[in-house]
């Protein structure tokens with residue numbers, strides 16, 4: 001019984017010393033406290049001026065989606081070598097796994113499709129108007145298997161890819 005009592009007293013002493021130590025440390029703490037650091041409270045500052053164009057009122061995806069195929073045109077010339085070159089890089093990022101290095105659909109993923117993805121050098125694809133081509137890669141083909149890539153590839157990059165695919169026909 002005595003032993004227990006001594007142990008209890010000892011433990012409370014240790015706890016008390018630890019507590020006092022912590023308080024001492026706390027009072028003499030050298031670093032800033034969260035409550036002392038500068039903070040901005042709601043509505044304290046004037047709202048930041050919003051630059052024009054941050055919220056688009058014109059152009060953008062919705063306009064492209066709504067425009068009919070015949071009217072849909074690339075914002076830049078598709079025959080430009082610089083555009084085609086950028087398009088090639090983008091093709092090898094976004095399309096190659098399905099349409100392949102030789103554009104014939106024989107590729108890592110393409111093989112698992114039956115039939116394989118359309119040959120991009122084919123007459124059918126080369127004859128596509130740019131508007132229809134844009135719609136197909138952006139929003140998919142109704143009842144087809146081309147994936148809609150509008151949320152994956154930005155608008156300009158899609159046109160660049162089209163420029164590149166179209167250039168495949170010219171080189172044949």
Ligand code: HEC
Pocket residue numbers: 091094095096097098099109113116117118120124125128133136137141143144145146147149153161162165
């Ligand atoms: C997930 C695989 C996949 C990816 C990624 C893909 N395609 Fe396809 N694509 C297909 C398949 C499958 C078809 C065949 C569609 C069908 O027969 O329904 C196709 C068809 C097409 C066609 C033919 C459309 C037509 O009217 O016949 C074009 C053009 C095309 N893809 C271009 C592209 C381009 C450009 C990219 C890259 C931006 C791309 N595809 C990315 C699988 C893919």
